[in-house]
Amino acid sequence: MSQQRTPLFTGLLEHANQKPVQFHIPGHKTGKGMNEEFRQFIGDQALSIDLINISPLDDLHHPHGMIKEAQNLAAEAFGANHTFFSVQGTSGAIMAMIMSVCHPGDKIVVPRNVHKSVTSAIIFSGATPVFIHPELDENLGISHGITPEAVQKALTANPDAKGVFVINPTYFGISADLKKIVEIAHSYDVPVLVDEAHGVHIHFHEELPLSAMQAGADMAATSVHKLGGSLTQSSVLNLKSRYVTPERVQSVLSMLTTTSTSYILLASLDAARKHLAINGRTLIENTIKLAEKTRKQINNISHLLCVGDEILGSNATYDYDPTKLIISVKQLGITGYDVEVWLRERFNIEVELSDLYNILCIVTPGDTEEETSILVHALQILSEEFEVKNKDEEALQVEVPDIPVLALSPRDAFYADTEIVSLDHSIGRISAEFVMVYPPGIPIWLPGEIITKENIQYIHSNMDAGLPVQGPEDETLETIRVIKEHKAFR
């Protein structure tokens, strides 16, 4: 197989160039039947490949032609036995991974700081989560991954678990010793499922953490769209397992996937795979150099810390991705969210995310020194301005939320009789809703967890800082839906 080929993208272009007379959807028919302003903006070329699964173009639900060939090339590039394209992001791929291994009532070992798609899959499948505490970084106020020791303990207590779920790397670019986790899980004949939303590129450079497939994991849901150059919403599910069959994965994916798959998204996956396979190493090499230079420059600015390899060495911080710039701003006495807004308003800079104590900026092959020097300059001014303004302010004290106790399975809680109570009067009640700060979308409460005073305070701190706390039906978070209490009749 030649990684120079793009069977899906090329096949699509050849089909479009034949200009067939179309009596099928999409009804805009290469743009002629749509709003003119939008058509002009998107352009005729893109619209000519906005096609549907007519027979010459194969079908993502039963791939045998150009999609199959493109998926095979992707499998070769990612070191998998099988690759499945997802047009429903990594969220869709994560749900498919979990639902491929878990039946109702089955246990799955998961870190508590998982993305909400994991909890959704746990609710849909009826699986019971065995939670592992992620290691908390008290200095930065972020969670890292899980340790091999914690996985060993969880499996010793639950050898009948049907899967171990790992985030590798985390949103902030930190990796645990995935190879060791895989060895432990496989010694119990338990497959390892990896959330690789933030790690499509790590497979293509030896200085980056091991990818899921390199570490021997069974499945990985990988956001090609985030850091691999394909269009937003396009991801892959990689499989290389003696525990899970491709047929099972295909049928679960099909259950979860739209029948109107976007060929623009699929073609972008094909093209991104070629780019990564052919040029990935060189591009990533340059990106690492640019990020390292930027990190050094930021660390020369007073009151700012851009995390580097000093973070390594704990059981959960085995390796890291230097293209992620975690910038701790707490010494300035302002929140990460304040910095996000300040950068937007003063310098038209948009960061990847902010939280109470940090901002996260990502450097990719799409950046040059022109962009990074704008960031460094802006941070220099930020530091000078707030040094004067906040000279009597203390650095922010890091507060990390408690991990609540799970009283009911998320599925039982989700489908239980519920009632709405005021948030401030909900202490001790069982939440029927997700509550999370998005991004990164990691739950403060899952359905089934007991609400604590400390976590309500944590929510208030985030809301007061302007951070986006999301999830409940009541967007103001004055109230929350909890499991109904059935009191005895008198």
Ligand SMILES: Cc1ncc(COP(=O)(O)O)c(C=O)c1O
């Ligand atoms: C850790 C993690 N997992 C999964 C996802 C879901 O990925 P997608 O947006 O491609 O559905 C995200 C998205 O931000 C994420 O941060």
